[in-house]
Amino acid sequence: MAGEITETGELYSPYVGLVYMFNLIVGTGALTMPKAFASAGWLVSLFLLVFLGFMSFVTTTFVVEAMAAANAQLRWKRMENRQEEDDDSSSTASDSDSLVQDNYERAEKRPILSVQRRGSPNLFEITDRVEMGQMASMFFSKVGVNLFYFCIIIYLYGDLAIYAAAVPFSLMQVSCATGNDSCGVEADTKYNDTDLCWGRLRRVDVYRIYLAVFTLLLGPFTFFDVQKTKYLQILTSLMRWVAFTIMIVLALVRIGRGHGEGHPPLADLSGVRNLFGVCVYSFMCQHSLPSLLTPVSSKRHLTRLVFLDYVLILAFYSLLSFTAIFCFRGDSLLDMYTLNFARCDIVSAAAVRFFLGLFPVFTISTNFPIIAVTLRNNWKTLFHREGGTYPWVVDRVVFPTITLVPPVLVAFCTHDLESLVGITGAYAGTGIQYVIPAFLVYLCRKDTQLALGPRAANQHRSPFHHTFWVGFVLLWAFSCFLFVTANIVLSETKI
Template sequence: MQTALPPLVAFSTPSNMAGEITETGELYSPYVGLVYMFNLIVGTGALTMPKAFATAGWLVSLFLIMFLGFMSYMTTTFVMEAMAAANAQLRWKRQEKEKVEDDSCSSEASDNDSLIQDGGEWSETRPILSVQRRGSRDFFEIMERVEMGQMASMFFHKVGINLFYFCIIIYLYGDLAIYAAAVPISLMQVTCSTGNHSSTGVFEVKNDTDQCWGPVRRIDAYRIYLVAFTILLGPFTFFNVQKTKYLQILTSLMRWVAFSIMIILALVRISKGQGEGHPPLGQLSGIRNLFGVCVYSFMCQHSLPSLVTPISRKRHLMQLVLLDYILILGFYSLLSFTAIFCFQNDSLMDMYTLTFTRHDIINLAFIRYFLGLFPVFTISTNFPIIAVTLRNNWRTLFHREGGTYPWVVDRIVFPLITLAPPILVAFCTHDLESLVGITGAYAGNGIQYVIPAFLVYCSRKQMQLIFNGNIVNKYRSPFRHTCWIWFVLVWALSCLLFVTANIILSETKL
């Protein structure tokens, strides 16, 4: 799963979350790492954010995204501290092993020396003073890449490890369901009529039951594309897939061209007085999806080991990460605010790129098709990668030490349980805003808040036992007090209860 370069793809791709220690790969400067992190975080959530902003209101959205950005930065520093602690523990264990071996060699050498002493002349079989390597090494330097699955096995008990993998698996299922729905939706919107202006000048969005091609309804077209998507990309789940450097660069360039076009077009329309959006200050009913979308949009914690470890100079790592979050927050705000003040809420699509497929927005057919099909190209390249990652996590979860799986289980059962659930979810619903919101609010909540909080808490306890406070973690989080950990956990629980209660109330009203 890992490549020499960090993920550059348009959508956040999980690293090998069940992985062991791997090679660091090619080193790069801190500023290149800053760009890589920016590219990693800005993904699918950015495309669903404008609709969520319009539904929740601009003031509530601005406050919530700023607060959630701060929370995400805090837990990112937690993960980096845990990464340093994992490196320290590995070095300490290696040192203890070397010490035992050296003591054993020393004992044998002493016995041999007493036997070879001859006539008062001592035969030098080893140096009088051994090389004092221990103590001079910086234990907490992040040199070895330790993935989150490995950190969980180092710092958690068995129950905690199983809960970690359960959370990762649910998140990856949500990712796959979002991707499986996004590609057919984009194809349906491009090939079917997305809507037009009525005689009153009001934009009318087509319903799923409206016709697409002759007797074929739009929902039928969506399901046809979903079947084709499954047939073309599903088989990759049964094999090993690896990203390539050039594919990452291509998808990254496509994404930034698409984002730039959308922002510029929205700004031009607003400057010409053609802005149609009048978002409210706040609306309680839209906060649930907005929360999930924002959490999903700031997701990077699971890929930090493969992203941070190759950075050559980590002296100002925390400050660079903070700068990255500020830039990302500014970008999300620019994209979303230009969208909600340019378009009416009813005309904003769940996937923001599809809003620009209307003829009255832009006359150039090439740009309309480029924006409409942009998610198709980028998501299609990520789907097999995430599917293989999920399959491997299933294998790890049920793996027994020294045991192997039967061929049918390994090659058939695991790929099927990976592929079938997200495809079924995408077949039943294509409400991307809800899919992203639920994935972020539940599994994303665990990955972004709960797991980092427990990782840093357990790692601090183990470092205290090992070093007794004599060596300080140079990458410790600025949020050092235990109260911050409890604050994150209480916030995560509160959000979980709020989202669940909101869903229940919504279903009751229906």
């Protein structure tokens, strides 16, 4: 029942879970998607978007199945522990001869595999929140667990670098708006980082000043524990939807009036690399599914709801990107799509221009400390030894420092958001979205058969339960890795 309090927190209805999942997936990646669409061509972009959305849905069902299998194993271990405790307590009341005889008779009567109990659908009910790290420790070898944490850490570093670059870049674009009326970037104007902004200060200097202020204000949160509040989540979600709605409506109005400037090509393979990374990044949710789906009160039609979510997200991404590429010329689209609405001929109201221009600042700034703390805790888990503790300096200084410094340095060197999102999604994102779920579901199936018997029925089994799909996902991930790497090497060679 919605509103019920459990160990996983307050339960909510499946449709509330659908909204939460939608909000989780539709984030920063959506703001970089229009430029990637324009670079790769609308037909190629649409095909790749649909295909990557489908692949993400497949691996999402893999993670849900692994969550159910992990819950079943934890539940069965608790049942066995209770049985052993009952056996021990009853045994202490008898003498040694009767103890041997009773234990022998009990062992003879107990079935080797309790298929009927173990095959019960309730055994696979997802009630315990089992995070991906815990599932990795249950089903992976020690090497696999270390590789899992390495992949998560690289992805979080990319996330922080994107956030650290997006906020100063947005502030720089807004504050360096040209013209006496501060109407922003003109349609035919191209700016370089060496162009002047404030007096003798170049645009890149202003960007780095904002980056320093951003680091000084939000960096200290890395050294403490931060929790996302419910009200902060509601506020950022509301701002996100207001901003997206305004941009889509403004683009549609401009196109409807015949003022659309965009004439995107059908296909341009040179832009596929960044588009691939952006699309993978924009469908990223697998690492947060346990926290997101476990509190759903009724999971009877969970797969259908997830599928509906993906259909809605595909429709939204398509609407946002197609209105963008037909409203603006491809060479005028900025990395952060909101900044294209800083022009007076697009938006006459100054308040709306500033709201859209500063939208990434508000939403990303609230997420940066949370991602930083998550990365710091993953570093601690990776190097943690059973029963060991870290010295105060290592715990409170070293781990936060190695968390904060690398992404800030990357943001200091570049604010090319499209490339940052593309590389993060293409490499670490491929591992989290494809490789890890594929291995998780494959190994959890083998483990479940050994522990619970071949007739154990997982009601949350993926519709893509044939081993072919596991192999196909891994083959696709490997192909993507090779393609992106080869594309980067060829690009560098041409330069």
